[in-house]
Amino acid sequence: MSEHRSRARHRRPATLLAAGLPLALAGAGVTMYGTDFVSPRATAATAAAAPAWATATADGFASVDALGQNGTYGGRDGRTVTVRTQADLERYATAAEPYVIVVAGTITMNPVGKEIKVASDKTIVGSGTSGHIVGGGFFLGPGVHNVIIRNLTIRDAYQGIWNDKEHDFDAIQMDGAHHVWIDHNDLRNMADGLIDVRKDSTYVTVSWNRLSQNNKTFGIGWTENVTTDITIHHNWIRETEQRNPSTDNAAHAHLYNNFLEDVANTGITSSYGNYARGGTRMVLENSSFQGIRNPVIKDATATIVQRGNVFSGTSGRNESGGTAFDPKAYYPYTLDKAADVPSLLKSGTGPRATIGTTATAASTKAAAATTLTVAKDGTGQYRTVQAAVNAIPANNPSRVVVSIKPGTYRETVKVPSDKPHVTFQGTGGSRKDTVIVYDNAAGTRKPDGSGTYGTSGSATVAVEADDFQARNLTISNDFDERANQSLSGHQAVALRTAADRILLDGVIVEGDQDTLLLDTAAKDKLGRVRVTGSYIVGNVDFVFGRATAVIDRSVITLKKRWDGTSAGYVTAPSTAANRKGFLIADSTVNGAVSDRSFYLGRPWHAGGDASLDPQTTVRNTTLSAAIRTTPWTDMSGFSWKDDRFAEYRNTGPGSGPASSNRPHLTDTQAADQEITDWLSGWTPTAS
Incomplete structure (x- = not known):
C-alpha cells in the first residue's frame, strides 16, 4: 500500500476557536462539555440572531480547510426548521440548500432500516434530549460535505441477529463524504454498525458521543487508498x-x-478495542480502557504511537510501534488527564439539554433574563440567597438567574410557588465551590416553639415554584445524627422540590437520611423533575417522594450511617396510580459501603395510602x-411486588439476572420507559 502524500494544505491558522474548551470546562466542574463553538466566519448579525449551537463549528480534522471546504459548519448559513415526522426530516435533509434541522421528538423510521440520504450543508440536531431516530439512521454519499449530526439518540434497528450479515442498518454511514462532524449523540442497538466511515471519507471528527449495546461499533476504511483523516475524541x-x-x-x-x-x-x-489496520497511522493519547480484551492492536503494516493511556482490568494484546504524525501540525487541541476521563465522559457525553432549543425561544429567554448576584463578602447585590429570592417580584413572567459566588451559605432557602422561572447558578470553578447548607432535621424544634419541622420542613432548600433550575453548586443538609441521638426524627432533607419542570444540572445534593425529596404540589398535581450530570449522596430512602423524576448520567453515592454500619435504601417512591415515578438511567450507583448492604428501593405508601x-x-x-x-424490599406492610419496581440492562457486580x-x-417494555416517556412532552433546556 502506498505511503500517503504530503498534506501541508491541512495546516490551519492558530485562530481556531475552542482549542482548549473541554479542559477548561472539565476544570469548571460543569457538564456541558465540548459544545457551543461559534464559527469565526459567522457575522456579528448572524451570531446575535441565532443560538450558539446553530452556528457551531467542528474541531479536529473536520475543522481543516481542504477539498474546497473551509472547515465544517453545517447548515449555519441557512434557515432553522423544526421537524417531527420522517417526511419533514427527509424533505429538509435531502434539500439542495443549507438548513439547520431541529428534530423535536421521536421519529420512527418506516421501513425499518431506512437511512435518509443527507445532502451537503446540513446541521441535523436534536432538540434538547427529545430528538430520537428509531429503527434507522443517515447516509452521506459520495461528495457530500459540510454536515453536522449532533445531539440525537439513534437507536433500535437491531433485528435479533447479533452478527447480522443481512441487515445493513447503520446509525450513520458515509461513503466518500468529507467534512463531517458527529457530536454529542447517543448511538445504540443497531443491526449493523453505529458509525461507518467508508470509501475514502475524510476530514471527519467524532466527539462526545455515547456508543453502546452493539456488535460492530465504528468502522473506518474499506478501501485500498490511504486517504481518511479522522479525529475521535471524548x-x-x-x-x-x-x-x-x-x-x-x-x-x-x-x-x-x-x-x-x-x-x-x-x-x-x-x-478488541482500538485497531489499526493496513496503512493506518494512529496517534492514541490519554484514553482510558477498563475491562477490555485486546485493548490496542495493530497489523504489521500499521503504526500506533501511544501516549498517556490508562489500562484497568484489560487483557491480551496492547500494542504500539512505528512513527505516526503530530496532530498539532493540523489543528490545536488540549488533552484532559486520562484518570479523569471516565467520570468526565459519563457526565459529559450524549445529548445535552442545552443544545437544539429553537433560536426564537433561546433569544427570547436570553433577552428577558434578569440576573441577581449573591456574595457573602458584600461584593454582590445580596449577602444571602434568600434575600435575592425575596427580591424577585411575585408572578415574575421570565427567567431570573440568582448568580451565587463561591462560598458556604449557611441558611435555609425557600422559593415560593408565586416565583417561577428562577435559576440558582453557582459561579465557582467547581460545583463544590458554592454550597448552600443547613442542619435542620424532622425532629428539630422550631425557634418559635410551635413544634418540630417534620421531614418536608427540614429542607435546606425548598422549591415550590415551577420551572426552577439549579446548576454548578452543592445543596447539603449536615445534620449530625451522632450528636443528636436523643432527638426523635433524624430525617434531614437537603433539597425538596414540590413543583413542575424542575431541572438540576451539574449539582451535588448530599445528606444522610431523606436527602432528596422529589414531591409535587398536591397528590393530583404533576411534578416533573430531571436530575442530570449530578451527584446524590445519602443512606436511607435518600431519593423519595411522589414526583415523576428522571435521574440520568449521574452518580448516586451510598454512604455509611452515623454509627459506621452499612445498610440502606436508595429510593422510596410514593407515586400516584397511573403516573410515572422514578427513572434512574445511564448512571452509576457506588460508595464506600459493605457489599450487598443496600436496596435499590422500597414502596412508600405515604400515610398508609393503599391507592x-x-x-x-x-x-x-x-x-x-x-x-x-x-434489590427491592417491602415497607410498612406494603409489598414491593404489588407495585412497580424493575431493572433493564444494568451492569456491574451489583447487577444480576432476572428472577421473581x-x-x-422486556425490550418492548423498556421502549416505553425512556427518558422522553417520563418527561411527557417537556424538553428541559438550561436558561
Whole structure:
C-alpha cells in the first residue's frame, strides 16, 4: 500500500476557536462539555440572531480547510426548521440548500432500516434530549460535505441477529463524504454498525458521543487508498464487541480522551478495542480502557504511537510501534488527564439539554433574563440567597438567574410557588465551590416553639415554584445524627422540590437520611423533575417522594450511617396510580459501603395510602457490589411486588439476572420507559 502524500494544505491558522474548551470546562466542574463553538466566519448579525449551537463549528480534522471546504459548519448559513415526522426530516435533509434541522421528538423510521440520504450543508440536531431516530439512521454519499449530526439518540434497528450479515442498518454511514462532524449523540442497538466511515471519507471528527449495546461499533476504511483523516475524541464506548473502532488505511487517525468500557458478567464481551489496520497511522493519547480484551492492536503494516493511556482490568494484546504524525501540525487541541476521563465522559457525553432549543425561544429567554448576584463578602447585590429570592417580584413572567459566588451559605432557602422561572447558578470553578447548607432535621424544634419541622420542613432548600433550575453548586443538609441521638426524627432533607419542570444540572445534593425529596404540589398535581450530570449522596430512602423524576448520567453515592454500619435504601417512591415515578438511567450507583448492604428501593405508601402505586425503574446503570442480590424490599406492610419496581440492562457486580425477586423489563417494555416517556412532552433546556 502506498505511503500517503504530503498534506501541508491541512495546516490551519492558530485562530481556531475552542482549542482548549473541554479542559477548561472539565476544570469548571460543569457538564456541558465540548459544545457551543461559534464559527469565526459567522457575522456579528448572524451570531446575535441565532443560538450558539446553530452556528457551531467542528474541531479536529473536520475543522481543516481542504477539498474546497473551509472547515465544517453545517447548515449555519441557512434557515432553522423544526421537524417531527420522517417526511419533514427527509424533505429538509435531502434539500439542495443549507438548513439547520431541529428534530423535536421521536421519529420512527418506516421501513425499518431506512437511512435518509443527507445532502451537503446540513446541521441535523436534536432538540434538547427529545430528538430520537428509531429503527434507522443517515447516509452521506459520495461528495457530500459540510454536515453536522449532533445531539440525537439513534437507536433500535437491531433485528435479533447479533452478527447480522443481512441487515445493513447503520446509525450513520458515509461513503466518500468529507467534512463531517458527529457530536454529542447517543448511538445504540443497531443491526449493523453505529458509525461507518467508508470509501475514502475524510476530514471527519467524532466527539462526545455515547456508543453502546452493539456488535460492530465504528468502522473506518474499506478501501485500498490511504486517504481518511479522522479525529475521535471524548467518546464513551461501552458494552460493544468489535470495531471500537477498527481503522483501516487511515492516513491520519487521532484518538484521544476516549473511554472504552467492558463491564464483566454482561451479555456483551469485547473482542478488541482500538485497531489499526493496513496503512493506518494512529496517534492514541490519554484514553482510558477498563475491562477490555485486546485493548490496542495493530497489523504489521500499521503504526500506533501511544501516549498517556490508562489500562484497568484489560487483557491480551496492547500494542504500539512505528512513527505516526503530530496532530498539532493540523489543528490545536488540549488533552484532559486520562484518570479523569471516565467520570468526565459519563457526565459529559450524549445529548445535552442545552443544545437544539429553537433560536426564537433561546433569544427570547436570553433577552428577558434578569440576573441577581449573591456574595457573602458584600461584593454582590445580596449577602444571602434568600434575600435575592425575596427580591424577585411575585408572578415574575421570565427567567431570573440568582448568580451565587463561591462560598458556604449557611441558611435555609425557600422559593415560593408565586416565583417561577428562577435559576440558582453557582459561579465557582467547581460545583463544590458554592454550597448552600443547613442542619435542620424532622425532629428539630422550631425557634418559635410551635413544634418540630417534620421531614418536608427540614429542607435546606425548598422549591415550590415551577420551572426552577439549579446548576454548578452543592445543596447539603449536615445534620449530625451522632450528636443528636436523643432527638426523635433524624430525617434531614437537603433539597425538596414540590413543583413542575424542575431541572438540576451539574449539582451535588448530599445528606444522610431523606436527602432528596422529589414531591409535587398536591397528590393530583404533576411534578416533573430531571436530575442530570449530578451527584446524590445519602443512606436511607435518600431519593423519595411522589414526583415523576428522571435521574440520568449521574452518580448516586451510598454512604455509611452515623454509627459506621452499612445498610440502606436508595429510593422510596410514593407515586400516584397511573403516573410515572422514578427513572434512574445511564448512571452509576457506588460508595464506600459493605457489599450487598443496600436496596435499590422500597414502596412508600405515604400515610398508609393503599391507592398509591410506587414506581422505580433502574436501567442501563452500573451497580456496585453494595447492591443486594434481591434489590427491592417491602415497607410498612406494603409489598414491593404489588407495585412497580424493575431493572433493564444494568451492569456491574451489583447487577444480576432476572428472577421473581429481581424483575427485568422486556425490550418492548423498556421502549416505553425512556427518558422522553417520563418527561411527557417537556424538553428541559438550561436558561
